[in-house]
Amino acid sequence: MINLRIDAQPADAVATPSENGQTDAILMTRSLNFWYGSAYVLENVNCDVRPREVTAIIGPSGCGKSTFLRCFNRMNELIPTARLEGSVVFRNRDIYDRAVDPVEVRRQVGMVFQKPNPFPKSIYENVAYGPRVNGYKGDMDEIVETSLKRAALWDEVKDDLKKSGLALSGGQQQRLCIARALAVQPDVLLMDEPCSALDPIATTRIEDLIRELREQLTIIIVTHNMQQAARISDRTAFFTVAESGAGVLVEVNDTQKLFTTPTDPRTEAYITGRFG
Amino acid sequence: MSAQADAVPAANVWRPSQARRRWSGWLFYGLAVVSTLMGLVMLGALLFDIFTDGVREVDWHFLSNYPSRIADNAGLRSALLGSLWMLAFTAIIAFPLGVGAAIYLEEYAPDNWLTRFIQLNIANLAGVPSIVYGLLGLGLFVRWLELGRVVLAGSMTMALLILPLIIVASREAIRAVPDSLREGSYALGATRWQMVRQTVLPSAAGGILTGTILALARAIGETAPLITIGALTYVAFDPNGPLDIFTVLPIQIFNWVSLPQKEFHSLAAGGIVVLLVVLLTANSLAVYLRYRMQRRLQ
Ligand SMILES: Nc1ncnc2c1ncn2[C@@H]1O[C@H](COP(=O)(O)OP(=O)(O)O)[C@@H](O)[C@H]1O
Ligand SMILES: [Mg+2]
Numbered sequence: 194m195i196n197l198r199i200d201a202q203p204a205d206a207v208a209t210p211s212e213n214g215q216t217d218a219i220l221m222t223r224s225l226n227f228w229y230g231s232a233y234v235l236e237n238v239n240c241d242v243r244p245r246e247v248t249a250i251i252g253p254s255g256c257g258k259s260t261f262l263r264c265f266n267r268m269n270e271l272i273p274t275a276r277l278e279g280s281v282v283f284r285n286r287d288i289y290d291r292a293v294d295p296v297e298v299r300r301q302v303g304m305v306f307q308k309p310n311p312f313p314k315s316i317y318e319n320v321a322y323g324p325r326v327n328g329y330k331g332d333m334d335e336i337v338e339t340s341l342k343r344a345a346l347w348d349e350v351k352d353d354l355k356k357s358g359l360a361l362s363g364g365q366q367q368r369l370c371i372a373r374a375l376a377v378q379p380d381v382l383l384m385d386e387p388c389s390a391l392d393p394i395a396t397t398r399i400e401d402l403i404r405e406l407r408e409q410l411t412i413i414i415v416t417h418n419m420q421q422a423a424r425i426s427d428r429t430a431f432f433t434v435a436e437s438g439a440g441v442l443v444e445v446n447d448t449q450k451l452f453t454t455p456t457d458p459r460t461e462a463y464i465t466g467r468f469g
Numbered sequence: 470m471s472a473q474a475d476a477v478p479a480a481n482v483w484r485p486s487q488a489r490r491r492w493s494g495w496l497f498y499g500l501a502v503v504s505t506l507m508g509l510v511m512l513g514a515l516l517f518d519i520f521t522d523g524v525r526e527v528d529w530h531f532l533s534n535y536p537s538r539i540a541d542n543a544g545l546r547s548a549l550l551g552s553l554w555m556l557a558f559t560a561i562i563a564f565p566l567g568v569g570a571a572i573y574l575e576e577y578a579p580d581n582w583l584t585r586f587i588q589l590n591i592a593n594l595a596g597v598p599s600i601v602y603g604l605l606g607l608g609l610f611v612r613w614l615e616l617g618r619v620v621l622a623g624s625m626t627m628a629l630l631i632l633p634l635i636i637v638a639s640r641e642a643i644r645a646v647p648d649s650l651r652e653g654s655y656a657l658g659a660t661r662w663q664m665v666r667q668t669v670l671p672s673a674a675g676g677i678l679t680g681t682i683l684a685l686a687r688a689i690g691e692t693a694p695l696i697t698i699g700a701l702t703y704v705a706f707d708p709n710g711p712l713d714i715f716t717v718l719p720i721q722i723f724n725w726v727s728l729p730q731k732e733f734h735s736l737a738a739g740g741i742v743v744l745l746v747v748l749l750t751a752n753s754l755a756v757y758l759r760y761r762m763q764r765r766l767q
Contacts, residue, residue, distance in 0.1 A: 314671075
């Protein structure tokens with residue numbers, strides 16, 4: 194069995210129970226505030242993400258969905274002007290703690306980007322990249338095959354693994370990126386509008402894939418498409434831009450409930466198409 | 470069309486001067502063609518003149534004999550070897566330094582005044598006249614380090630001269646690597662060095678190599694700094710390593726040209742042919758590498 198897992202550290206950050214007293218969240222943000230330079234982008238976001246569920250993030254463009262998503266794998270700190278306050282707790286540990294290495298966080302919290310970004314290498318090397326940089330010494334062929342199967346790409350590429358990843362179609366490239374992310378065995382997969390550059394058929398394939406992967410890991414997906422959120426997610430978080438100009442979390446609820454009986458009038462306005 | 474034209478009094482119709490604009494367009498086109506042709510004609514004439522004079526001289530005898538006072542016996546063996554030795558050590562010194570500096574500036578350096586100051590000065594260094602590098606090399610390597618007038622002193626001087634070119638070209642190549650690849654690499658748990666080593670450098674390699682080859686081609690042709698550090702003009706033995714006394718092709722050519730006898734002028738033309746062949750080979754290699762790497766990225 195492939196084992197790359199870095200064991201979760203003992204709890205040194207005390208998990209604050211969420212409103213309804215649940216502490217089973219795999220990821221949660223507490224008083225999360227975010228700035229790009231002087232631009233206030235996220236205001237006091239408290240959000241729980243449950244394990245082995247698909248959580249969709251919806252909201253008007255520019256409300257900070259991508260920024261919020263990138264807080265979960267410390268991707269934002271690659272931007273020099275980015276500043277974060279508050280905490281993001283992953284498995285009872287604040288990933289912004291000074292003792293935590295962002296490299297380790299990113300191994301456990303994978304990411305798929307809006308535009309497919311395979312490396313200009315072969316399909317095989319694309320998938321092997323993650324295990325390699327993480328020092329995996331086992332059977333690489335096996336990990337590549339397993340990952341490509343999990344990403345529902347194996348049958349299409351098994352005969353030319355040496356072909357460049359860039360030679361694939363857009364939808365295949367995105368599934369390659371998913372396979373690449375799965376190859377390091379993350380617990381959480383972040384997806385930032387993964388279908389926005391794809392045609393409807395490729396989109397359907399990715400949606401099917403997300404439903405399958407839900408059995409194995411936690412997925413947080415940003416989407417500008419409310420139908421997609423309704424189709425694939427268990428829970429949905431709705432963000433919007435507040436008076437302050439920053440993005441706020443309006444409500445997070447079971448997808449079914451959020452789309453049928455939203456508690457906040459802003460959510461209702463958005464999902465009925467009167468705004469955004 | 471006619472209905473509208475009729476409705477407006479003729480005097481008020483605004484008529485763009487089609488004829489004049491078309492005419493100035495053609496004029497400019499003509500000027501551009503003439504300027505391009507000028508360059509081509511000059512280059513053609515130069516090559517024709519040199520090749521008619523020089524090609525006859527280039528044979529094995531010419532390549533394998535030492536320079537001599539007797540034109541019939543003279544060859545450029547020592548100068549060719551000197552150029553190759555110098556080039557090899559220049560590459561060994563300048564390539565890692567230049568690429569290292571470029572990687573630091575693009576991937577590691579924080580964006581602050583010091584970084585910007587360094588960047589500005591590298592751009593300035595690229596414009597410093599080569600004789601100044603010669604003087605620096607003479608003071609620093611020949612005298613202060615007491616290396617003497619050897620290949621290594623020449624290589625170090627040339628390395629200084631082409632370092633800014635390599636840095637600038639490598640930075641361009643590194644900057645051309647899309648950020649989406651960097652993010653993709655980080656997202657898989659790569660450290661910064663792993664990201665640079667396995668994502669940025671393979672993608673930038675074509676541009677970096679091209680820039681380095683073009684910079685080295687410049688080093689082959691440079692004469693002034695080597696005259697300054699005293700690369701001898703008469704070397705009748707093979708330079709066999711970095712600490713041997715040497716001369717280079719352009720100095721040998723210069724030496725022959727400055728002699729009064731006609732036969733030596735033909736030898737100079739032959740030397741230029743050899744130099745041009747080396748240069749054109751290097752440039753073609755650079756073009757080929759760029760083409761191949763670009764194809765690989767698509
Ligand atoms: N790298 C950045 N530097 C400065 N501002 C940024 C940067 N990225 C995003 N922003 C700004 O932050 C806000 C939120 O952006 P983003 O998170 O991309 O929103 P969304 O994904 O919901 O469209 C926007 O106003 C955007 O202009
Ligand atoms: Mg976005």
